[in-house]
Amino acid sequence: MQTRNLGRSSLRVPPLCLGGNVFGWTATEAASFSVLDAAVGAGLNFIDTADVYSVWATGHRGGESETVIGNWLKRSAKRKDMVIATKVGMEMSPGKKGLSAGHIAQSVEESLRRLQTDYIDLYFAHQDDASVPLEETLGAFQELIAQGKVRAIGASNYTAARLAESLELSRKHGLPRYEVVQPQYNLYTRSDYETALEPLCLEQQLGVVSYSALASGFLSGKYRTPADASKSARGKGIVEKYLNERGLRILAALDEVGRRHKASAASVALAWQIARPSITAPIASATTVDQLNELIAATQLGLDPAAIEQLNSASK
Numbered sequence: 001m002q003t004r005n006l007g008r009s010s011l012r013v014p015p016l017c018l019g020g021n022v023f024g025w026t027a028t029e030a031a032s033f034s035v036l037d038a039a040v041g042a043g044l045n046f047i048d049t050a051d052v053y054s055v056w057a058t059g060h061r062g063g064e065s066e067t068v069i070g071n072w073l074k075r076s077a078k079r080k081d082m083v084i085a086t087k088v089g090m091e092m093s094p095g096k097k098g099l100s101a102g103h104i105a106q107s108v109e110e111s112l113r114r115l116q117t118d119y120i121d122l123y124f125a126h127q128d129d130a131s132v133p134l135e136e137t138l139g140a141f142q143e144l145i146a147q148g149k150v151r152a153i154g155a156s157n158y159t160a161a162r163l164a165e166s167l168e169l170s171r172k173h174g175l176p177r178y179e180v181v182q183p184q185y186n187l188y189t190r191s192d193y194e195t196a197l198e199p200l201c202l203e204q205q206l207g208v209v210s211y212s213a214l215a216s217g218f219l220s221g222k223y224r225t226p227a228d229a230s231k232s233a234r235g236k237g238i239v240e241k242y243l244n245e246r247g248l249r250i251l252a253a254l255d256e257v258g259r260r261h262k263a264s265a266a267s268v269a270l271a272w273q274i275a276r277p278s279i280t281a282p283i284a285s286a287t288t289v290d291q292l293n294e295l296i297a298a299t300q301l302g303l304d305p306a307a308i309e310q311l312n313s314a315s316k
Contacts, residue, residue: 001043007179019285024064154180
């Protein structure tokens, strides 16, 4: 599988990132292992997770996804072949959150322990923390890079203004810069990224690893009527948010392009992002190998300009 540069870092990744949010949550450890085995076998060696996955689930405390991935890394002995991204900053428990130097130093050790590794390839600030000076956060990341615990850093859920401010501080003070951005972006949710972040990412040669690439599963075509809300635990919210005139127009375009290319709606939606020059690798998750095969198919699907324009037009 062809690989791409991840910003100006030394990391190279495939054009799709496997989301680890489902591991240990809606995918058991055994199911997660099957997906990871199949993904790596197909050349998808880029995995995204976070310390906070899946603290929202009943009985979970956070760290479940990292633990599953760590157990798989130990069993598979594939660590050197993988690019592992995880994150810090979301609330793990009352008072345990943010981007202070102390919290980052504590959290990285906990993530390393759960992942059963001595380094993280890509460490994200999961969300901006206005209560902490950017210099403090970047200084903490600088220490981790110097210690060999982190190879590159990224910013998730940052506004273009805050990201630009951070990049300028890095330049002026010799601090490591965020090499990768993780915004929410998909065929339905386009404007925030395209109007402000995308021009900055292109100008600064930043990698972009977009989350919610399938709009929580809506772009797979799974939810087409209000009755489809019953298909998953989060179906009601998905139907309320996306099942409208514009959402149905996007699904119709995905269906039509998919018929021409003999591909599923999910594969087409991901291929549309993969073809966008600013996007390094959209993130998508899979709980089964069958779902994973649709993701793999997207990396092999070259959409022609007419298909891309049709999808752009439908999703305006």
